[in-house]
Amino acid sequence: MGLTGCMMTGNHDRFLAKFADPEPEVGNVLICHGYGCRLTDRASLSREWASLTTPFHIPAENAAEELERMAVLIAEVESIVDAGLGTDLDVGGTFAGFAQEGQLDCIDEAANTTTILTLLENDGLLHWHDVKAPMSRGFFVNGWPHTSAVVAAKDDGASYAIDSWFHPNGHPAEVVELATWLGGWSPEGTTSEQVAVSAAVSADTLSPPRTP
Numbered sequence: 001m002g003l004t005g006c007m008m009t010g011n012h013d014r015f016l017a018k019f020a021d022p023e024p025e026v027g028n029v030l031i032c033h034g035y036g037c038r039l040t041d042r043a044s045l046s047r048e049w050a051s052l053t054t055p056f057h058i059p060a061e062n063a064a065e066e067l068e069r070m071a072v073l074i075a076e077v078e079s080i081v082d083a084g085l086g087t088d089l090d091v092g093g094t095f096a097g098f099a100q101e102g103q104l105d106c107i108d109e110a111a112n113t114t115t116i117l118t119l120l121e122n123d124g125l126l127h128w129h130d131v132k133a134p135m136s137r138g139f140f141v142n143g144w145p146h147t148s149a150v151v152a153a154k155d156d157g158a159s160y161a162i163d164s165w166f167h168p169n170g171h172p173a174e175v176v177e178l179a180t181w182l183g184g185w186s187p188e189g190t191t192s193e194q195v196a197v198s199a200a201v202s203a204d205t206l207s208p209p210r211t212p
Contacts, residue, residue, distance in 0.1 A: 015133050016118065020111040024119055031081055031115075032108040043081045049119075052076055056120060059127035063153050066128045070117065070151070070162055071172040077116050079170040106147045109165040110134040113149035113173060117162065129153055135161065137182050150178060 016022045019037040021030040027046040033039050045052070052073060060066035104112075117131045129151040136147040148163040159178035166174055166187050176185055 016111065016114060019107060020115050024115045024122075026119055029081070029115060029119070031085060032111040033085065033104050034108070035103070035105045036107045037111055041085050043085065045077065045080070045119075048080055052080075053120065053123070053125055056125035063128040063155070063158075066126065067151075067160060067162075067175045070120070070129075071175050073120070074113050074116060074162065074164050074173040075170050078112075078164070082169050104165075106145075106165045109163070110147045110149050113162055113164050117149060117151065126151075128155070129160075132159065135178065135182065137184070148181060149173075 013022045016024070020032055020040075024030065026049045027044045029043050029045055031041050031043050033041070055069050056066075056073075060069060111134075114131065114134055117126075120126050121131045132150040132152050134147050135150050136145050138145045146165070148161040148165070150159055150161055152159045161176045161178050161181035162173050163176065163181065164171075164173040174187055
């Protein structure tokens with residue numbers, strides 16, 4: 001996979017325009033897979049969206065609770081969508097399932113997570129957070145790059161990675177303070193590859209990776 005560095009500032013609409021859909025619709029959601037959004041399919045969440053988002057119709061009491069709801073929602077959407085696309089056997093990390101049919105890399109995961117979070121935001125269901133451009137860490141010179149969806153608190157601007165890459169399909173996303181994530185964080189006890197960090201960059205100007 002070939003990834004390039006870029007500027008710190010970014011725009012999640014531009015990321016979606018490159019890797020997914022800049023104007024996602026609940027009834028026609030573009031889902032990335034096959035490494036670097038090399039493959040895409042369309043799925044409808046129209047029938048499930050109301051029940052999926054029920055927890056968000058009553059604003060969370062605090063930002064932490066809203067983050068937890070996002071993490072669970074990503075898992076629920078994966079479970080619904082991926083079974084129909086053949087990506088339900090996706091395993092955590094990239095290389096554990098390398099070249100396995102239905103496997104997603106971090107670009108796929110970041111694009112899909114950002115798409116779902118954007119749908120929430122467009123429906124006015126995020127009370128405490130704004131969806132931001134995904135961020136990347138690491139370069140080939142020191143380690144494999146890694147990318148994650150990002151949200152920021154509306155009150156103090158605190159940013160968080162919403163990272164669904166570390167775990168198998170249908171597992172709640174990891175929610176980590178962005179500064180910690182950029183420092184090379186990975187969940188304790190996972191077999192996902194540790195990503196060496198040499199720099200932090202916005203992901204919206206990354207070039208789509210070549211087919212692995």
